[in-house]
Amino acid sequence: MIVCGDDALAHRLAAELRQLYGEPVTLVVPQRTGHGARRPASPGPRGRRTSALLGRMTPAVARTAVVSDEPAVDVPLLEADEPDEEVLREAGVERAEALALVYDDDEINIRAALTARRLNPRLRLVIRLYNRKLGQHLEALLDQAAAVADPGIDPLVLDASTTVLSDADTAAPALAASAIAGTSKVVQADGLLLRAVERTPPGRGQVADEGLCTLALLSSTVNDPAGSEGSDGSGTVGPQLLPDARTVAAATGRGTVVLEAIAPASTSSPARRWRAPGVPLGSLFSRRLLWSVTGIGAAALGLAVSSWLATGGSPLHAGYLTLLDLFAIDDPAVAEPASRKVIQLFTGLIGLLLLPVLVAGVLEALGAFRSASALRRPPRGLSGHVVLLGLGKVGARVLARLLELGIPVVCVENDPQARGLTLARRLHVPVVLGDVAQEGVLEAARIHRAHALLALTSSDTTNLEAALYARSVKPDVRVSMRLYDDDFATAVYRTLRAAHPDAVTRSRSVSHLAAPAFGGAMMGRQILGAIPVERKVLLFAAVEVGGHRELEGRTVAEAFRPGSWRVLALDTSAPDHRTPDLATARSTGYQPADRPADLVWELPDGYTLQAQDRVVLAATRRGLAELLGRRSLSLRP
Numbered sequence: 001m002i003v004c005g006d007d008a009l010a011h012r013l014a015a016e017l018r019q020l021y022g023e024p025v026t027l028v029v030p031q032r033t034g035h036g037a038r039r040p041a042s043p044g045p046r047g048r049r050t051s052a053l054l055g056r057m058t059p060a061v062a063r064t065a066v067v068s069d070e071p072a073v074d075v076p077l078l079e080a081d082e083p084d085e086e087v088l089r090e091a092g093v094e095r096a097e098a099l100a101l102v103y104d105d106d107e108i109n110i111r112a113a114l115t116a117r118r119l120n121p122r123l124r125l126v127i128r129l130y131n132r133k134l135g136q137h138l139e140a141l142l143d144q145a146a147a148v149a150d151p152g153i154d155p156l157v158l159d160a161s162t163t164v165l166s167d168a169d170t171a172a173p174a175l176a177a178s179a180i181a182g183t184s185k186v187v188q189a190d191g192l193l194l195r196a197v198e199r200t201p202p203g204r205g206q207v208a209d210e211g212l213c214t215l216a217l218l219s220s221t222v223n224d225p226a227g228s229e230g231s232d233g234s235g236t237v238g239p240q241l242l243p244d245a246r247t248v249a250a251a252t253g254r255g256t257v258v259l260e261a262i263a264p265a266s267t268s269s270p271a272r273r274w275r276a277p278g279v280p281l282g283s284l285f286s287r288r289l290l291w292s293v294t295g296i297g298a299a300a301l302g303l304a305v306s307s308w309l310a311t312g313g314s315p316l317h318a319g320y321l322t323l324l325d326l327f328a329i330d331d332p333a334v335a336e337p338a339s340r341k342v343i344q345l346f347t348g349l350i351g352l353l354l355l356p357v358l359v360a361g362v363l364e365a366l367g368a369f370r371s372a373s374a375l376r377r378p379p380r381g382l383s384g385h386v387v388l389l390g391l392g393k394v395g396a397r398v399l400a401r402l403l404e405l406g407i408p409v410v411c412v413e414n415d416p417q418a419r420g421l422t423l424a425r426r427l428h429v430p431v432v433l434g435d436v437a438q439e440g441v442l443e444a445a446r447i448h449r450a451h452a453l454l455a456l457t458s459s460d461t462t463n464l465e466a467a468l469y470a471r472s473v474k475p476d477v478r479v480s481m482r483l484y485d486d487d488f489a490t491a492v493y494r495t496l497r498a499a500h501p502d503a504v505t506r507s508r509s510v511s512h513l514a515a516p517a518f519g520g521a522m523m524g525r526q527i528l529g530a531i532p533v534e535r536k537v538l539l540f541a542a543v544e545v546g547g548h549r550e551l552e553g554r555t556v557a558e559a560f561r562p563g564s565w566r567v568l569a570l571d572t573s574a575p576d577h578r579t580p581d582l583a584t585a586r587s588t589g590y591q592p593a594d595r596p597a598d599l600v601w602e603l604p605d606g607y608t609l610q611a612q613d614r615v616v617l618a619a620t621r622r623g624l625a626e627l628l629g630r631r632s633l634s635l636r637p
């Protein structure tokens with residue numbers, strides 16, 4: 001297998017394939033120094049060992065990359081600026097089983113995918129692409145090219161020959177859920193939202209609510225401030241994934257992760273706009289201007305009452321005369337009584353005061369309407385919201401997920417050209433433009449009244465600085481940070497937990513959350529999503545039963561392997577009418593949004609799985625690697 005990329009996702013994916021699936025992997029990464037297509041490595045025993053592992057590289061272009069520290073894994077490494085045809089040939093794409101293109105640049109991935117499909121029509125392609133609509137068209141194009149180039153290819157193999165994924169889409173549910181109390185994990189399947197929530201241990205005499213099923217037992221050190229269950233780092237005590245009923249009953253005093261509910265996803269309409277009904281005056285005019293208008297109005301009303309009492313006429317006529325005097329369009333009251341003259345003078349004075357207030361109101365309204373067409377400001381009195389720091393490709397997906405869940409959000413972004421600003425502008429989400437390091441930026445986002453902070457910029461130091469400042473303003477605010485370095489993430493998490501034991505702290509890595517989905521796709525099966533359970537990851541996958549002796553011909557109870565995998569749902573649609581992508585069928589318009597869901601949940605334990613069935617199962621990474629055996633996944637006859 002070949003992995004081509006330019007960031008941490010490529011290294012994590014190579015480690016995933018090498019460690020969990022036991023696959024031979026070649027890693028293609030940009031050169032670190034110099035210019036040109038490739039940088040040769042110095043010859044020696046290390047170069048010869050790498051060349052022997054790869055079998056088709058010369059020591060001049062081959063190097064060894066350590067893609068994981070625990071345990072250390074060496075894979076052949078090829079340094080190249082871009083995966084052009086020459087580089088792909090040297091990496092062995094013509095004889096490769098699968099190719100992952102996970103560059104951060106969509107154009108590079110597309111160009112390399114077209115070249116690789118021409119060189120090897122049977123190659124399984126996994127492409128990282130941010131543009132979802134373009135990904136659908138590209139997937140169809142590459143599958144069609146494979147079918148034309150090799151008419152004898154198996155249709156089932158063809159369905160899995162090209163997979164387009166987005167690391168932002170894969171990690172967004174977990175990142176968004178980490179900032180929401182009561183909703184810890186969300187995965188979408190066939191237009192449905194699977195919500196997994198953390199349950200505290202039941203008290204004496206209480207019965208634990210297992211929901212649809214228990215996905216995991218949390219660590220026994222979950223209340224230890226120095227523990228590591230909130231970070232992506234390693235630790236000595238971890239959660240227990242996919243336990244059986246006996247283990248759950250015996251684990252007293254431990255929290256659980258439960259698949260609690262399955263609710264229809266609102267995919268037939270755009271993401272919910274978080275906005276109050278109507279147009280609040282507070283968003284158009286400042287408080288000082290509103291108080292000025294109120295004072296002038298009260299004075300005008302008092303003068304109208306005085307005119308009515310002084311002249312003895314009708315109240316309507318008195319109010320009419322007061323308005324004429326207020327706007328300076330009435331005749332001077334020369335022949336009128338003294339009381340009428342005094343009232344007219346005061347009314348004219350109030351009219352003079354009204355003129356600048358009206359001008360100020362018009363200017364403020366114009367400014368407010370102009371900002372409403374661009375970016376909203378956080379409304380006054382806002383509280384209980386989530387402050388989202390960073391509107392890059394990951395931040396934009398997390399923002400959309402939070403809005404789907406109906407969570408109020410205030411965004412903070414330093415780059416006026418960030419791709420997530422377009423989404424925020426369209427959905428009228430309040431945005432504060434500015435550097436979080438500058439004083440007053442987080443205050444403008446109402447951090448002191450916020451429920452949680454999601455720091456998702458590409459800079460570890462910026463995210464840490466925002467988290468520390470938010471904790472200084474509000475010590476109990478829930479904090480979730482995006483950190484790249486695992487050791488740094490673990491150290492930060494433990495320190496913050498020790499300093500603020502009563503506050504929730506989480507550190508997440510996008511590549512850590514996305515790598516399992518890409519790894520599963522490299523093995524030829526569809527990964528619906530990945531949810532974090534403390535520092536581990538639980539996968540949801542759609543698997544064809546046929547060809548898997550661990551599933552075929554077994555009942556649901558017999559197919560359950562504690563700690564490895566568990567069947568959750570059955571796809572009842574006919575094999576010829578099945579949706580190729582359960583995760584995005586509804587949301588992308590692949591099929592009608594009003595079509596009934598084909599997934600049946602809460603299967604009876606006695607149901608026997610047939611070869612033609614397709615099931616949705618929850619699995620650990622190692623369990624999925626064991627289930628997806630190489631003999632049943634080979635693309636070659």
